Amino acid sequence: MFLKRQKSATLIILLLGFLSYSFFLYMSLPVKSKPLKKEVDAGKMVWQQYNCNACHQVYGLGGYLGPDLTNVYSKRGPAYIGSFLKAGVGAMPLFNLTEAETKSLLTYLKDIDASGTSDPKTFTINYDGTIEQK
Amino acid sequence: MEPSNKNNLSTSKLFILAGLLLLAIGMLFGLTGALQYLAPQFLKQYLSFEKIRPLHVSSVVFWIIFAAMGSVLTYLQQYNGKKIFSPWLLKIQFGIFSITVVAILITYVFGVFGGREYWEFHPLLAMPLITGWILFIINFMASLVSFKNLPVYVWMWLTGLFFFLFTFIESYLWLIPYFRSNVVNDMTVQWKSYGSMVGSWNMLIYGSSIFLMEKISGSKKYSHTPIAFVLYFTGLFNLMFNWGHHIYTLPTYPFVKHISYTVSMTELLILGRIIWLWKSSVDTARRHYHQAAYRFLLAADVWIFLTLLLAIAMSIPAINVYTHGTHITVAHTMGATIGINSFILLAIAFDILKDSCMPFEKSIKWINRGYYTANISLLFFWLSLVMAGILKAKWQMNDASIPFSSMMLQLRPYFIIFFVSGVGLITGFYLVLFPLIKNQFICQYKKLFIKREKNETVFIIDQFQSV
Numbered sequence: 001m002f003l004k005r006q007k008s009a010t011l012i013i014l015l016l017g018f019l020s021y022s023f024f025l026y027m028s029l030p031v032k033s034k035p036l037k038k039e040v041d042a043g044k045m046v047w048q049q050y051n052c053n054a055c056h057q058v059y060g061l062g063g064y065l066g067p068d069l070t071n072v073y074s075k076r077g078p079a080y081i082g083s084f085l086k087a088g089v090g091a092m093p094l095f096n097l098t099e100a101e102t103k104s105l106l107t108y109l110k111d112i113d114a115s116g117t118s119d120p121k122t123f124t125i126n127y128d129g130t131i132e133q134k
Numbered sequence: 135m136e137p138s139n140k141n142n143l144s145t146s147k148l149f150i151l152a153g154l155l156l157l158a159i160g161m162l163f164g165l166t167g168a169l170q171y172l173a174p175q176f177l178k179q180y181l182s183f184e185k186i187r188p189l190h191v192s193s194v195v196f197w198i199i200f201a202a203m204g205s206v207l208t209y210l211q212q213y214n215g216k217k218i219f220s221p222w223l224l225k226i227q228f229g230i231f232s233i234t235v236v237a238i239l240i241t242y243v244f245g246v247f248g249g250r251e252y253w254e255f256h257p258l259l260a261m262p263l264i265t266g267w268i269l270f271i272i273n274f275m276a277s278l279v280s281f282k283n284l285p286v287y288v289w290m291w292l293t294g295l296f297f298f299l300f301t302f303i304e305s306y307l308w309l310i311p312y313f314r315s316n317v318v319n320d321m322t323v324q325w326k327s328y329g330s331m332v333g334s335w336n337m338l339i340y341g342s343s344i345f346l347m348e349k350i351s352g353s354k355k356y357s358h359t360p361i362a363f364v365l366y367f368t369g370l371f372n373l374m375f376n377w378g379h380h381i382y383t384l385p386t387y388p389f390v391k392h393i394s395y396t397v398s399m400t401e402l403l404i405l406g407r408i409i410w411l412w413k414s415s416v417d418t419a420r421r422h423y424h425q426a427a428y429r430f431l432l433a434a435d436v437w438i439f440l441t442l443l444l445a446i447a448m449s450i451p452a453i454n455v456y457t458h459g460t461h462i463t464v465a466h467t468m469g470a471t472i473g474i475n476s477f478i479l480l481a482i483a484f485d486i487l488k489d490s491c492m493p494f495e496k497s498i499k500w501i502n503r504g505y506y507t508a509n510i511s512l513l514f515f516w517l518s519l520v521m522a523g524i525l526k527a528k529w530q531m532n533d534a535s536i537p538f539s540s541m542m543l544q545l546r547p548y549f550i551i552f553f554v555s556g557v558g559l560i561t562g563f564y565l566v567l568f569p570l571i572k573n574q575f576i577c578q579y580k581k582l583f584i585k586r587e588k589n590e591t592v593f594i595i596d597q598f599q600s601v
Contacts, residue, residue, distance in 0.1 A: 004283070007289075010367055011367075011370075014367070014370055014371060014374060017374070017375075018374040018375070021374075021375070022304075022326070025322065025323065025326065025387075025390075026307075026313075026323070029313070029316070029319040029323075030318055030319060030322055030385075030386040030387045030390075031316040031318045031319050035315065036311045036312075036314075036315040037315075040315075041311070041314070044314065044317075047249060048247065048248065048249025049247065049249055050184070050247075050249070051184040051185075051188070051247040051249045052184075052249070053249060053251045053252075054183060054184035054187040054188065055183055055187075057459055058251075058317065058321070059321060059381065059383055059384045060383055060458045060459030061251050061321070061325070061380065061381075061459075062251050062252075063183070063184075064459075064460075064461060064464070064526075065170075065171065065183055066538075067538040068459060090174050090539065091170065091174035091178070091182075091183060093178060093182045093184070111317065112317050115316070115317050115318050115385065116318070116384070116385035118383055118459075119530075120383065120455045120456065120458065120459070120530050120531060121530070121531055121534070123383070123455050125452045125455065126452070129395070129450045129451060129452045129453075130391070130392070130395065130451050130452070131382065131383075131451040131452060131454075131455050133383075133385070
């Protein structure tokens with residue numbers, strides 16, 4: 001039988017585990033010594049302000065109406081992206097971004113691109129069901 | 135023991151009613167979004183997809199949250215056998231939530247967004263929600279008669295209450311530059327919070343569904359059994375540690391992924407139990423099938439099975455690497471939020487709102503039709519997403535040379551099925567929602583304008599009238 005004391009003990013152990021896990025992650029985030037770059041941060045705010053995420057993904061997370069943009073910077077280059085933003089193709093609205101907004105956005109996309117590769121083809125699958133990226 | 139006042143629309147019922155209205159509106163936004171997949175120019179000028187999507191997501195997430203709050207508030211009072219600690223606090227909580235939701239929906243129309251994936255609005259609007267939630271916690275804690283020998287559903291409610299607050303605040307850590315300066319760091323914390331937040335509202339809903347099951351079956355045994363607690367702790371363990379499956383392809387700590395993978399596999403225990411109990415649940419189902427509330431619980435059972443199967447598969451990184459970033463993720467979410475959450479909450483809505491001046495029996499034929507239409511449509515809806523997801527996964531893995539727009543054209547037949555079954559889904563739901571909502575409005579109208587007739591029969595439905 002599950003006694004009252006066992007229930008409390010289980011709860012306390014789980015809670016302690018959860019809190020230590022949380023605070024460990026907060027205190028030592030996976031990517032170290034990254035001071036906030038003003039231009040990147042401004043780009044992130046533009047990204048959020050226009051809700052690009054509603055149609056685009058970063059690392060596969062986001063809406064599915066448009067393509068994943070994690071590595072669009074190295075794949076297409078800033079000139080292509082800049083002109084794409086001015087065109088409003090298909091379902092993508094014309095945002096009429098200012099020059100400064102476009103510039104920050106490009107810096108942000110460059111920063112995301114430098115952080116890794118989201119393409120699932122770059123992963124190898126292990127027998128235990130885990131995956132690895134070279 | 136006071137007899138029920140059949141015309142009374144209590145504040146806790148108002149939460150459910152407001153939730154139902156949000157569901158009705160939210161599905162319309164969803165349908166508009168699905169149409170924009172087929173006709174990109176549709177409403178592009180005024181309500182383009184980046185507005186429609188959050189309008190849809192927030193309306194339906196608030197349906198779940200409002201109905202979950204309403205269910206916990208009502209059942210807490212029934213469990214305690216006494217009224218809530220402070221009806222005033224409850225009214226303030228309702229006011230705060232309602233005004234904030236309306237404000238959130240309006241800001242989207244004007245192009246004001248939170249811009250984060252996926253449940254997002256301007257961060258300022260999170261403040262009143264946090265305040266309202268704290269009032270909820272205070273009222274709940276002050277109402278609990280005793281902390282001794284609590285049934286499992288009260289444990290679940292308490293868990294949901296505190297974890298929602300924690301994870302909701304956690305999802306705003308990005309406001310501090312330290313957390314958002316790098317995209318990998320930001321996304322790690324973001325999906326940690328979102329992963330557990332869904333687990334939190336599930337705790338509220340599953341807790342209420344256990345309460346309802348016991349109410350229907352007339353036996354209060356289950357909620358004190360060891361198995362109930364084993365399952366609860368398995369759920370809690372997953373809520374706390376399995377969020378990493380959202381970010382298997384993100385270059386974050388590998389241990390985050392290993393922990394998530396391992397922890398997720400404990401869900402097999404829950405799956406095993408469902409299969410184990412299959413026959414006895416079918417037998418019970420036959421006995422209670424005539425009750426609308428029970429029937430929705432039964433549908434949820436089937437969807438729990440399908441969704442859990444998909445969830446466990448997607449928690450395996452080797453499978454996730456294919457499904458991630460495709461519509462299979464959406465299929466999973468729709469199975470969980472419509473098939474499980476919404477069906478359970480509708481069951482609860484029938485149970486709580488039946489206590490009105492008009493019985494549902496008159497509309498039972500249409501409710502039945504709606505029930506079947508919704509379930510069959512949901513199956514096609516779900517399958518169309520799975521199929522679209524499989525095709526997109528194939529494209530992601532192989533055909534780098536085919537442009538994105540051509541791939542989307544290949545998925546078009548499935549988007550058409552998605553839209554058509556979406557129309558079916560909304561029709562089915564409306565047939566069910568209409569009597570639920572209409573009865574409350576008519577009874578309210580009668581109460582306001584027609585003097586109570588003298589010799590009307592008064593049913594004692596619940597032991598007392600909840601606030």
